[in-house]
Amino acid sequence: MVNHSKKINEIRYSVLDLSPIVQGSTASQxxxxxxxxxxxxxKWGFTRYWLAEHHNMPGIASSATSVVIGHVAAGTKHIRVGSGGIMLPNHAPLVIAEQFGTLESLFPGRIDLGLGRAPGTDQLTAHALRRDGRIDAEDFPQQVAELRAYFKPTGKMPVRAIPGEGLNIPIWLLGSSGFSAQLAGHLGLPFSFASHFSPENTLPALDLYRRSFQASEVLQEPYAMVGVNVIAADSVKEAELLATSMQQQFLNLIRNNPMPLLPPVDNFSELCSDYEKALLQQRIGASIIGDRKIVKEKLQHFLNDTQANEIIINAQIYDHEARLRSYEIVSEVMKDI
Known part of the structure; x- marks a missing residue:
């Protein structure tokens, strides 16, 4: 039986930012x-600000994720800043240990290291990133173990990560299926699930994580953060219009034609076939779109279903001021103003 005791103003909220490059603008902007x-x-009270690694994507500016984390951490004072995530198969674990060891040394107590096992790109780009192509997602548990070993204070690794060695950087595993959920449980690590693009796997993965969980020096109990798309505005009509940018983005991904984030459109339903609409429903059908009242109700339903310890919000919105307002509405809801 699900425990519905958690209220949306009792949990933490965070931001997932893909640094969207919008049509007609630049990565710099x-x-x-x-x-x-x-x-x-x-300022609005979000707990952490995570950036995601994607490559060969015309609409995403956060490919050099560690660099952007440093930029954000330098421009803020206390919010935690991290990766949602670093796609570990793209990198040598030593390089990530050094990068995040450097970030933690620059911004002590503020850095999170979220790790994913997908490449975050297509196969051709994955090969360009890794060159030899020998590492794949199946090696992820060994890569995680190696990376964690570089942070140990013992110095037993034949090669040492400096900065990195001896630093306490929270490591999260990210997933859109059961693999990382089970691994996070076995290792006693916090887990973040990508419900914002894989909603149908959310509850099975969270259940697997909790059932697999073994207490560790990191966590005594499971800690699950769940991602969700929230497009909020002062009216339902405006929110639904703003959401068409996200819908177009996913439609273009389905068509294997990624592009910058497009302006909202009034006639989105005319732009796609019934088959494409079904695929979109599968990918982003759990998105929360509406005014403050609807967002509050749907976030509470989402929390009831997932029993998340924390919710991380993605908002692919074309207009920056409208994007700010969307997150501000979420902050009002989470404080129950």
Whole structure:
């Protein structure tokens, strides 16, 4: 039986930012917008600000994720900043240990390291990133173990990560299926699930994580953060219009034609076939779109279903001011103003 005791003003909220490059703009402007949103998120009481690694994507400016994390952390004061996530198969674990060891040394107590096992891109780009192509997602548990070993204070690794060694950087595993959920449980690590694009796997993965969980020096009990798309505005009509940018983005991904984030459109339903609509429903059908009242109700339903310890919000909105307002509405809801 599900425990419905958690209220939406009793849990933590965070931001997932893909640093959207919008049509007619530049990556430079996207990164300016990212820092601006982070400053607002800090002021509004969000717990952490995560950036995602994607490559060969015309609409995402956060490919050099560690660099952008440093930029955001330098421009804010206390909000936690991290990766949602670093796609570990793309990198040597030593490099990530050094990068995040450096970030933690620069911004002590503020850095999170979220790790994913997908490449975050297509196979051709994955090969360009890794060159030899020998590492794949099946090696993820060994890569996580190696990376964690570099942070141990013992110095037993034949190669040492400096900065990195001896630093306490929270490591999260990210997932959109059961693999990382089970691994996070076995290792006693916090887990973040990508419900914002894989809603049908959310409850099975969270159940698997909790059933697999073994207490560790990191966590005594499971800690699950769940991602969700929230497009909020002062009216339902405006929110539904703003959401068409996200819908177009996913439609273009389905068509294997990624592009910058497009302006909202009035006639989105005319742009796609019934089959494409069904695919979109599968990918982003759990998105929360509406005014403050609807967002509050749907966030509570989402929390009832997932029993999340924390919710991380993604908002792919074309207009930066409208994007800020969307997160501000979420902050009002989470404080139950």
């Amino acid at each position: 996207s990164l300016i917008n990212t820092l601006d949103l982070a400053k607002h998120a800090e």
